Amino acid sequence: MAEITAALVKELREKSDAGMMDCKKALQETNGDVEAAMDWLRTKGLSKAAKKSDRAAAEGLVAGLISGDGKTGVLIELNAETDFVAKNDKFQQAARDIAKVALDVDGVEAISAAKLGSGDSVQDMVTNLIATIGENMRLRRSARLTVGEGAVALYLHNAQGEGVGRLGVLVALEGAGDQAKLKDVGRKIAMHVAGTPTPPLALTSDELDPAVVAKEREIQTQTAMESGKPREIAEKMVEGRIRKWQEEVVLLKQPFVMNPDQTIEQLIAETAKEAGGPVAVKAFVRFALGEGVDKGPAGPDLATEVAQMAGRA
Template sequence: MANITAAMVKELREMTGAGMMDCKQALNESGGDIEAAVDWLRKKGLSKAAKKSDRVAAEGLVGVAVRDGNGVVVEVNSETDFVARNEEFQALVKTIALVAVEKGVGDVEELKKQHYPGDAGTVAAAISNAIATIGENMTLRRAATLSVPHGVIGHYVHSAVSEGVGKIGVIVALESTGDKDQLAELGRKIAMHVAAANPLALDASGVDPATLEREKNVLREKNAGKPPHVLDKIVESGLKTYFKEVTLVEQPYIHDNAKTVAQAVAEAAKAVGAPVALKGFVRYVLGEGVEKQEADFAAEVAAAASGQG
């Protein structure tokens, strides 16, 4: 039998909102596989779909920079939140984002090699200098770029500590030959939507096949025993609902729930003066997917889990 730790139970509980003992049973049933345990809970009706971004947190900042038809999001991690409030660290993240957008570099290793303004030399050297000065380890964890030949890159930073840096960073690509000011306003609103609604993909074609297969399996398991032709219709209907929840173009627009994001973009073409195409987005949440040591609460979980083991 797999060794089910208190930290595993806590992680699953935070991911799913299910009860502690249900989480422990799910982990036992799935041999300690977290993803399989999530599915087990969902099949039992004990959990809603979990979002990977809810699992963990790390310290540092996300930076966003936009120039002409180019945009970038970067994440720089630190050991403590105290460093994220440091003006020198904030300036470092902003400048790295500016270097990335100027050079059009979305690859971390390539970005580290780029020239950093001033006497630091490269981006990697600037990070090393900041580590020596501030006294805390830092890493350039990831970066992503978007560009359009004609149009704008909309952007938004949530929980900003200063201009262009915060806890969540979003860029959105809008392709159009229409009015740039109108496009920029639309892009900002859609970026705010992305920050709030957390779509998994632009449209159905962009949903990861493995994720889609998991969703189909959950629907099949929840409706096991029904005739095949009925089950197929249930799965088809369930996927349509799923796509409305997780794809950007089909989500209800947060600024007007009476329409989808796709409808809002189509309607905006009148104000912009030309057709508008939503080409892509990037959403970074600080620390998503980063394992972090557990300290508080673990003992409580362990006591509760072992008490009914």
């Protein structure tokens, strides 16, 4: 059996926040293997991380990062139990570190398993944070956009620190023209996605979720029928209403918040002329903290703040 030194016990205690004798017992049971001992403690329910794993984690931070060449951007959402933790330096740094990993590794499972410079995995880092800070945490989701030619722009709203906020948007613009111009326009579109009163559901009408369209169609049909119209006539009336709804929820059709007389589609056409070549929005991603976990708005007066920023742009 491997010698269970005081240094090994200390290392395990710092990682798990379990009691000294529990750490010694875990190391004895696992022949001095610290990682296996961590698993042993979690199995026995002796690690603080394990005890907190079933508690709701819907606060935290959205972190974003753009690669050095400007062609790849990532967003990640790291959750905790309270908004107080979002102000913790270690938690903020962990979110930034995860975003950095996400530049090269795509998907929550792959990111969680990826190694950091310390040799620990991202999941190890999160587990250690749980023990240190005392709240349940989880890497909830990630997104990665990349372009061959063009630029990926990032906008973080309600910033809590460098590279972290409560709402993040990525916009990928493809084009071979002026890259600085593309980056600037991309960021303005990202601000639009963050601040528009009706967040876009898709880039184009064709990309809308068929189930969402079907649900909206049924709602509009029922509304028309309640006015006394036969279903056949109501369905014809609905077509116009569906087109109007699509203009409200499709990014390219939305009025640009910084210039409501211009749609995003028209802004892109104008940008293409100024950039001296074709420009297209390849994709966008919007992460609002706690979205879908019974949370409130990502931040106060978001549309107003974006409009104010537009005036300073």
